[in-house]
Amino acid sequence: xLVRLVAATLAAGLCLSMMTALHHGQESDNPKPxxxxxxxxxxxxxxxxxxRARRLIDFGRPLLAKKQLDLALAQDPQSRDVxxxxxxxxxxxxxxxxxxxxxxxxxxxxxxDDYESCFEIANFLFITQPDVVAPNPGKEDEVKAALTxxxxxxxxxxxxxxxxxxxxxxxxxxxxxxxxxxxAWLARASRQTPRTGEVCFLAAQExxxxxxxxxxxxxxxxxxxxxxxxxxxLLERAEKLYRRVIxxxxxxxxxxxxxxxxxxxxxxxxxxxxxxxxxxxxxxxDAPVTNRLNAILIDVAGATGDLELLIGRxxxxxxxxxxxxxxxxxxAARRIRDAKxxxxxxxxxxVVFGLRGEAxxxxxxxxxxxxxxxxxxxxxAAEALISRAEAITENVxxxxxxYEGAVKAVDKAGELGEKLPDxxxxxxxxxxxxxxxxxxxxxxxxxARLDPEDDYARRxxxxxxxxxxxxxxxxxxxxxxxxxxxxxxxxxxxxxxxxVKRAPRFFDAWLMLGEVNFLQRFxxxxxxxxxxxxxxxxENLQALxxxxxxxxxxxxxxQALKHWEKLNALSDNYRxxxxxxxxxxxxxxxxxxxxxxxxxxxxxxxxTDAPRNRKAQLEKAVEQDPTFSEALTDLAxxxxxxxxxxxxxxxxxxxxxxxxxxxxxxQAEDNYAKASARLELGRVRVQLRRxxxxxxxxxxxxxLDPDDGTALLMAALARRxxxxxxxxxxxxxxxxxxxxxxxxxxxxxxxxxxxGLAPVKAQGPRAVTPxxxxxxxxxxxxxxxGEGEGGEVGHHRAQWGFEMRVEVAATxxxxxxxxxxxxxxxxxxxxxxGLEELRLQVELSPWFGLVRNPLPASRALADAVDPAISxxxxxxxxxxxxxxxxxxxxxxxxxxxxxAHFSGEGYAEAAAIEQLVxxxxxxxxVAARGRYAGGDPDYVNDGGRVECxxxxxxxxxxxxxLTLTILNEQLAETDDDVISSKLSVKLTAR
Numbered sequence: 001x002l003v004r005l006v007a008a009t010l011a012a013g014l015c016l017s018m019m020t021a022l023h024h025g026q027e028s029d030n031p032k033p034x035x036x037x038x039x040x041x042x043x044x045x046x047x048x049x050x051x052r053a054r055r056l057i058d059f060g061r062p063l064l065a066k067k068q069l070d071l072a073l074a075q076d077p078q079s080r081d082v083x084x085x086x087x088x089x090x091x092x093x094x095x096x097x098x099x100x101x102x103x104x105x106x107x108x109x110x111x112x113d114d115y116e117s118c119f120e121i122a123n124f125l126f127i128t129q130p131d132v133v134a135p136n137p138g139k140e141d142e143v144k145a146a147l148t149x150x151x152x153x154x155x156x157x158x159x160x161x162x163x164x165x166x167x168x169x170x171x172x173x174x175x176x177x178x179x180x181x182x183x184a185w186l187a188r189a190s191r192q193t194p195r196t197g198e199v200c201f202l203a204a205q206e207x208x209x210x211x212x213x214x215x216x217x218x219x220x221x222x223x224x225x226x227x228x229x230x231x232x233x234l235l236e237r238a239e240k241l242y243r244r245v246i247x248x249x250x251x252x253x254x255x256x257x258x259x260x261x262x263x264x265x266x267x268x269x270x271x272x273x274x275x276x277x278x279x280x281x282x283x284x285x286d287a288p289v290t291n292r293l294n295a296i297l298i299d300v301a302g303a304t305g306d307l308e309l310l311i312g313r314x315x316x317x318x319x320x321x322x323x324x325x326x327x328x329x330x331x332a333a334r335r336i337r338d339a340k341x342x343x344x345x346x347x348x349x350x351v352v353f354g355l356r357g358e359a360x361x362x363x364x365x366x367x368x369x370x371x372x373x374x375x376x377x378x379x380x381a382a383e384a385l386i387s388r389a390e391a392i393t394e395n396v397x398x399x400x401x402x403y404e405g406a407v408k409a410v411d412k413a414g415e416l417g418e419k420l421p422d423x424x425x426x427x428x429x430x431x432x433x434x435x436x437x438x439x440x441x442x443x444x445x446x447x448a449r450l451d452p453e454d455d456y457a458r459r460x461x462x463x464x465x466x467x468x469x470x471x472x473x474x475x476x477x478x479x480x481x482x483x484x485x486x487x488x489x490x491x492x493x494x495x496x497x498x499x500v501k502r503a504p505r506f507f508d509a510w511l512m513l514g515e516v517n518f519l520q521r522f523x524x525x526x527x528x529x530x531x532x533x534x535x536x537x538x539e540n541l542q543a544l545x546x547x548x549x550x551x552x553x554x555x556x557x558x559q560a561l562k563h564w565e566k567l568n569a570l571s572d573n574y575r576x577x578x579x580x581x582x583x584x585x586x587x588x589x590x591x592x593x594x595x596x597x598x599x600x601x602x603x604x605x606x607x608t609d610a611p612r613n614r615k616a617q618l619e620k621a622v623e624q625d626p627t628f629s630e631a632l633t634d635l636a637x638x639x640x641x642x643x644x645x646x647x648x649x650x651x652x653x654x655x656x657x658x659x660x661x662x663x664x665x666x667q668a669e670d671n672y673a674k675a676s677a678r679l680e681l682g683r684v685r686v687q688l689r690r691x692x693x694x695x696x697x698x699x700x701x702x703x704l705d706p707d708d709g710t711a712l713l714m715a716a717l718a719r720r721x722x723x724x725x726x727x728x729x730x731x732x733x734x735x736x737x738x739x740x741x742x743x744x745x746x747x748x749x750x751x752x753x754x755x756g757l758a759p760v761k762a763q764g765p766r767a768v769t770p771x772x773x774x775x776x777x778x779x780x781x782x783x784x785x786g787e788g789e790g791g792e793v794g795h796h797r798a799q800w801g802f803e804m805r806v807e808v809a810a811t812x813x814x815x816x817x818x819x820x821x822x823x824x825x826x827x828x829x830x831x832x833x834g835l836e837e838l839r840l841q842v843e844l845s846p847w848f849g850l851v852r853n854p855l856p857a858s859r860a861l862a863d864a865v866d867p868a869i870s871x872x873x874x875x876x877x878x879x880x881x882x883x884x885x886x887x888x889x890x891x892x893x894x895x896x897x898x899x900a901h902f903s904g905e906g907y908a909e910a911a912a913i914e915q916l917v918x919x920x921x922x923x924x925x926v927a928a929r930g931r932y933a934g935g936d937p938d939y940v941n942d943g944g945r946v947e948c949x950x951x952x953x954x955x956x957x958x959x960x961x962l963t964l965t966i967l968n969e970q971l972a973e974t975d976d977d978v979i980s981s982k983l984s985v986k987l988t989a990r
C-alpha cells in the first residue's frame with residue numbers, strides 16, 4: 001500500500017461506496033441524466049414535498065421549506081401533514097403567528113383527535129398565549145370578577161392536568177376541539193397516546209408559567225391571596241407531570257431541574273434537596289443544568305437556615321463564576337458563620353442585595369443599624385451611591401456628593417478593601433470621577449494586585465497617575481479608549497493627530513499613532529510617532545519594537561539595531577527580535593550588497609496581490625547577495641509552492657529550490673535561519689521523493705529550533721514514506737516527550753468548547769489504547785447501520801451485524817505496528833454471504849493509522865467489513881500513538897488513516913478522557929465541519945460530525961465497547977432539499 005506523505009489532515013474513506021449510495025443513490029453511467037418526470041399520484045408528491053420541508057426546517061432554511069409546503073398544498077390541500085408542517089414552520093422555526101393560526105384552526109377542524117395535530121396545536125397556543133394581567137386593586141368590581149374567573153380557571157386547569165396524568169376514554173368537557181387552551185389540546189393528545197414525555201412536559205410548563213404569574217400577583221395586594229393558593233394548586237399538578245416525564249426518561253435533566261424548582265416554590269425543601277442531589281449525580285460538574293441546580297440548593301439553604309449547605313454551594317458557584325456578586329455573597333455568608341449571627345442576617349442581606357436605587361440605600365441603612373459590623377453592606381451601599389451619581393448629568397456638586405458617599409462607604413468596609421477586588425474597584429471609580437487621580441491610581445493598582453486578570457485596572461492606574469501629573473486630561477483618555485473601537489484607520493489617524501497636538505505628553509496616544517501609521521505603511525510617520533512615545537516612555541517594549549521595524553522598513557539599519565538592542569536588554573528576544581538584530585547588523589557590517597539585499601528582501605515581504613512581483617524581488621535580493629540566507633530560503637519556498645501548485649511537480653524548479661536551500665543553510669548565521677532553511681529543504685526533498693534526506697533535514701531543523709515540533713512531525717512522515725514505521729513512531733514519541741504542549745498535539749480551549757468535550761480533572765499519565773499482547777485472541781459483536789435521505793432517491797436504510805474475531809500477531813513494541821488477523825465467526829454468512837471465509841491481515845500504526853487494509857475484492861464484502869475495520873482502527877489509534885496521555889486530558893490525533901476524519905478548511909477535531917473511575921476510562925473523539933464546526937448556519941450549506949466513544953476497562957485498558965457515528969448533511973444544489981447520511985458502528989467485546 002502506497003502511503004502518501006502529507007502534512008495536512010488525512011480524510012478516511014470510510015465505507016465510501018455504501019455512504020455514497022446512502023447519500024446520493026446508486027451511481028449512474030450517464031453523468032448528466034435527463035430530468036425525471038414525476039409520475040406519482042399528487043398525494044405522494046405532496047408527501048415528498050412535506051418530507052423535504054421537514055428537512056429544510058431542521059436545517060434552518062424556513063423560507064425554502066415554505067416553498068416546498070406551498071407546492072405540497074397545491075397538490076393535496078386536505079393533507080394533515082401539509083397543515084401540520086405549515087404550523088411547525090412557526091413553532092419550530094420562524095413565521096408569522098397569524099399565518100400559523102389558520103393552520104392551527106384547520107388542524108383543529110379536520111384532525112381534532114390526531115396525536116401530532118393536537119400536540120402541535122397545544123404547542124402553538126402555549127407559545128402565543130397572551131400574558132396574564134393582574135386586576136387593579138383599586139377597582140373592587142374588577143378584583144371580584146378576576147377572583148371569580150380565577151376560581152373557574154383553576155378548576156379547569158386541575159381537571160385537565162389530572163386527565164393528562166391519568167387519561168381515560170372520556171375527555172373532560174374543557175377539552176373541546178374548539179378550546180383555545182394549550183392544556184385542552186394536550187388532554188386530547190393524551191387520550192390518543194397516554195403519558196408521553198413531551199405532552200407531560202409541555203403541560204407542566206404551562207402550569208408552571210401560570211403559577212409563576214399568580215405568585216407574583218399574590219404579592220401585589222392583601223386581597224390577592226387567592227392567587228397564591230391557585231399557584232400552589234397548579235404547582236402540585238406540575239410536580240406530578242414533571243415526575244411523569246422523569247418516569248419516561250430518567251436522564252431528562254431539564255425536567256429534573258424544573259421539578260426541583262417546583263418543590264422549592266412549594267416549600268418542600270427536603271424533597272427539593274433530595275431531587276437536586278439525585279440530578280447532580282446524573283449531570284456531573286460541567287453540565288449546563290448543574291449551575292441551575294446549585295442555585296436551587298442555595299435557595300433551599302436560605303429557606304431552611306442551613307448555613308453549611310449555603311456556604312458549600314456558594315463556594316461552588318464562586319469557583320464557576322468568580323465574579324463580583326459570587327465573591328460578595330460568599331464573603332457575607334462566611335462572616336455570618338464566623339460571627340455566629342442569626343441566619344436571618346443572610347436573608348436580610350439578600351433582600352437588600354435585590355434592591356436598587358433609593359430602596360437599596362434605605363435597606364443598607366436599616367440593616368447596618370441592626371448589624372453595624374456587617375462590612376459587605378457598605379459595599380452594596382457604595383454600588384447604589386455610584387449608580388445614583390452616574391444618573392446625574394448636570395448638577396456636578398450633587399453628583400460629586402454621591403461619589404464622596406461611595407468613597408466613605410468603601411472605607412467603612414474596612415478589611416474588604418484589601419480582600420475583594422471589587423471594593424478597591426468601586427473606590428477607584430468614585431475617586432476617578434471626583435478628580436482625585438493620585439488616590440484613584442493607588443486604588444486601581446490595588447485592584448490589579450487583587451485581580452491579576454483585570455487589565456483595565458492596570459491601564460486606569462497608569463492613566464490616573466499621568467492625569468495627576470498633568471500629562472493629559474481624563475476626557476483625552478476616554479477619547480483614546482473610544483478610538484480603539486473604530487476600525488477605520490484613516491479616521492483613527494486623523495483623531496490621534498489632533499489628540500497628540502492637544503496633549504503632546506500623552507504616551508498611549510503617540511504609541512497608538514505609531515501603530516496606526518505602521519499598519520498603513522506610513523513608515524516615516526510611524527517612526528516619528530514611536531520616537532515621541534519613547535521620549536515619554538524610554539523603556540516601553542512595544543514602542544521599541546515598533547520603532548525598530550519602522551526604521552528597518554525605511555532602510556535605516558543603524559537606528560533599527562539601536563532600538564532592538566535596547567529592547568533585548570530589557571526583554572531577551574522580545575517577540576523574536578534577536579533574529580532581526582542579526583539581520584540589521586549584517587546589513588551594516590557585510591557591505592553594500594548585503595544592505596541592498598536586505599532592503600529588497602524586506603520590500604518583497606510587504607503584502608502584495610502579485611506573487612510574481614515578490615518572486616522578482618527575491619530573485620533580485622539573491623542576485624545582490626547570494627550569501628543572504630533569508631532571501632535564498634524565501635525564494636526557494638516560492639519556487640516549491642509554484643512547482644506543486646498546478647498539481648504536477650516541476651522537477652527542474654524543485655531542483656533549483658534544493659540548490660538554493662543547500663546554499664542557504666550553509667550561509668545561515670544563526671540557528672533560526674539554519675532551521676528554516678533545513679526545514680524548507682526537507683519539504684523540497686519530499687516533493688523530489690528523496691525521503692531519507694528529507695527526514696535527516698527535518699530532524700536537523702528540529703535540533704536547531706524545536707519551536708512547535710513541526711519539523712519532527714514532518715520527519716516522522718518522511719520515515720513512514722520509507723516504510724520505517726518504527727522510526728516514525730520513535731520520532732512521534734520524541735515530539736510528545738520534548739514538546740508536550742505543541743499545537744500539533746493539543747487542541748485549543750476554543751476547539752474543546754466548540755466540540756463539547758470536557759476532559760476529566762485528574763493527575764498522572766493515562767494509557768488510552770488497549771494493552772493487547774501478541775498471541776491474544778478477542779471477539780467482538782459488530783452492529784452496523786446506515787441511512788440516507790434527501791434528493792431524488794428518497795430514504796434508504798441498511799443494517800447488519802456479525803461476530804468479528806481479532807488475533808494479535810504483533811504489537812507496536814516490535815516494529816512500530818499493530819499486526820492483526822481478522823476473521824469472522826461461522827454464521828456471519830447469514831448476515832453477509834461469504835463473510836466467514838475472509839481472513840484479513842490488518843497492519844496499523846498507533847500514530848498514523850492503517851498501513852495495510854486488504855479489503856476483499858468483492859464490493860459487497862468490502863462494504864460489509866470496512867466500517868468494522870475502521871472502528872477497530874479508531875480503538876487502536878485513539879490516543880497520542882502509544883504514549884500515555886498527560887493532563888490536561890485533551891489531544892489531537894487527526895492524522896490517522898482508517899478512522900474517519902474531515903479535511904480542508906472549516907473543520908475541528910479533538911479527543912478527551914471524559915470519565916475516569918479507577919482504571920476504567922471513557923474516551924470521546926469528535927470531529928466536525930461546516931455548520932457543526934461553528935459555521936454560520938445562515939450561510940454554510942453543509943456540515944458533518946464524527947463521534948467515537950470508547951470504553952476501556954482495567955489496568956490493561958481492555959476494549960469493552962466502542963460506538964462510532966458519522967453524520968453528513970448538505971443543502972441540495974437545487975435548494976429544495978437537504979441530503980443527509982448517517983453511519984453507526986458498534987463494537988462490543990464478548
